[in-house]
Amino acid sequence: MRRKISAAAVGIGIAAASILATGGSATGHGYTESPISRQKLCANGTVQNCGQIQWEPQSVEGPKGFPNGGPADGAICSGGNGQFAQLDDPRGGKWPTTKLTSGADHTFNWRFTAAHATTDWRYYVTKDGYDPSQKVTRANLELTPFLTVPYNGKRPPFTFSHTGKLPSGKSGHHVIVAVWTIADTGNAFYACSDVQF
Template sequence: MRKKISAALIGIGLAAVSVLTTSGSASSHGYTDSPISRQKLCANGTVANCGEIQWEPQSVEGPKGFPSGGPADGTLCAGGNSRFAQLDDPRGGQWPATKVSAGQSYTFNWRFTAAHATTDFRYYITKNGWNPSQKLTRASLETTPFLTVPYNGQRPPSTFSHTGKMPSGKTGRHLILAVWTVADTPNAFYACSDVQF
């Protein structure tokens, strides 16, 4: 009887190890929580009907090279990942928004479940006059990031903050697309944060 129980326990242990090693994409990664990202709003229960992203806010990973490459227009907030398509749904422009001021100094914060060697962090913002009830596209965004933080291949700690200035000349509702470019894989991580100037 003991041999059967031991064999069953070993089998369960091997199955668990197999699951953990084959689903590595869910075990690492990160997201922004300041300004709060759509995936964090889903994970903390502020926004409902989010699908799988509520359990995996750190997993919004897609091809790097934005804006010339990367996810397709209309899928930017989900990193091109159809599993997280709820992040691309504009919800009639009603996502909760962080209050900010044009030109203010602001501390951007990331949370990582496991860090990758990092090229940089880039922050893009929507153009004046963009329509918050439509999916995000490249044409909706300013072409140049308003903040770039080089990281020279280093690995960030589990929480990482950097300070920059919010863009000037902005009023009303906008969307910030944060892009964490990984140095040692072909991917980047994407986070959309709704803000109100």
């Protein structure tokens, strides 16, 4: 009898481990820390009433191919994930901002919980005259990235930084949309950072 119970327990344990190992996008994988992203502001408690994203800031995964594909307009900051819709809420333009200098070099910092084979990172910014009380859409973004960092299918370390030039001629409250494109899946990870130039 003891052998049968032990064998059953081992079988259940193996099944549970298999489910966890193949959990897919639910395990989540990365976000920006500088400039600080909306999901990080929720995770560290700076912004309240964020829902589920406060426990899994690394999970904003959606279809890749942005801006031609990817999440729908108004759902870009959540990666199109309804469970993270609080990230798309402009909160009346009251998201905390990071102060940046237009045209200056900036070091973009990422934190990863799973290091995926990476195509690149691309950074987009809102157009001049952007109203921060509105959701982020393609119509209020400059659709050519101001910075692209290729990575040729390599896997980044769990903390990763790269430096690039911020867009020139910007002033006021803008949103930077960072897109981390995965090389070997159909997905990318999205992070919106509110900034003050």
